[in-house]
Amino acid sequence: MIKIKTREEIEIIRESALIVSKTLGMLAKEVKPGVSTLYLDKLAEDFIRSEGAIPGFLGLYDFPNTLCMSPNSQVVHGIPNKKPLIEGDIISIDCGALKNGFYGDHAYTFAVGEINPETKKLLDITRESLYVGIREFKAGNRVGDVGFAIQNFTEKQGYGVVRELVGHGLGREMHEDPEMPNYGKRGRGKKFVEGMVVAIEPMTNLGTHKIRQHADGWTITTLDNKPSAHFEHDVAIVNGKPELLSTFKYVHEALGIITDEEDEFRADS
Secondary structure, three states: OEOOOOHHHHHHHHHHHHHHHHHHHHHHOOOOOOOEHHHHHHHHHHHHHHOOOEEOOOOHHHOOOOEEEEEOOEEEOOOOOOOEOOOOOEEEEEEEEEEOOEEEEEEEEEEOOOOOHHHHHHHHHHHHHHHHHHOOOOOOOEHHHHHHHHHHHHHOOOOEEOOOOOEEEOOOOOOEEEEEOOOOOOOOOOEOOOOOEEEEOOEEEOOOOOEEEOOOOOOEEEOOOOOEEEOEEEEEEEOOEEEEOOOOHHHHHHHOOOOOOOHHHOOOO
8 A cells, every 4th residue: 555645754754865865975985995895884873873863774674784785796685794895896885764753765886996987887877767767756657657767768778677676665664565666668557646755776787687686585686797786766746746855965975976967856946
């Protein structure tokens, strides 16, 4: 059942989402060769708690850490460890926060130092596909419209769109209805209405769309071991249109990136 949010509840979700956004911005300055994902995980836990929130992933479904840290060919759900990042890696950082009874859930894939042009393009296209999908999240459209837009944009670049892992509704639970696949057919699936809040999160592979799950029960990698990228935003339908509750602003400020890609989805646009 889809749980429609009031304006007040949307603002509470925005507060949780922005805590995650600020956490990712803080981590952006720390992602560098020689740093372990376990070190970054501890920084994130301390920061989230300092903001009066609880790490949203820690203990959720028995997950052991604050962050899902997925380098290179790992798609999602990687468990932080002591292995240092090295120059040329990429690392997907997926983070959640729970405050005042509502979750935020937000992800960004970072370059570790200089990465090769082929991998950089994968990151750029995956991030662009996120906004392509968000543009379709509006009253009257359907789940398939978002999935089709992401899939069409991504596959035209020759990339694989992961099928088994999807976005989701967001609110008092981390994962609510509806499921939000990154593939689909226009006009299919549940209809979007005012007050819906979802996490849209394309997961794009450089090669095949196929994946495999590892024995730890969490880690997911590409079947061909080629790199995978993951970006995620929390979005609400307000006045019939998509409005971002999360932002990459803090990440971009930390990395010196100048972009207007979020402007059309802001409340004051």
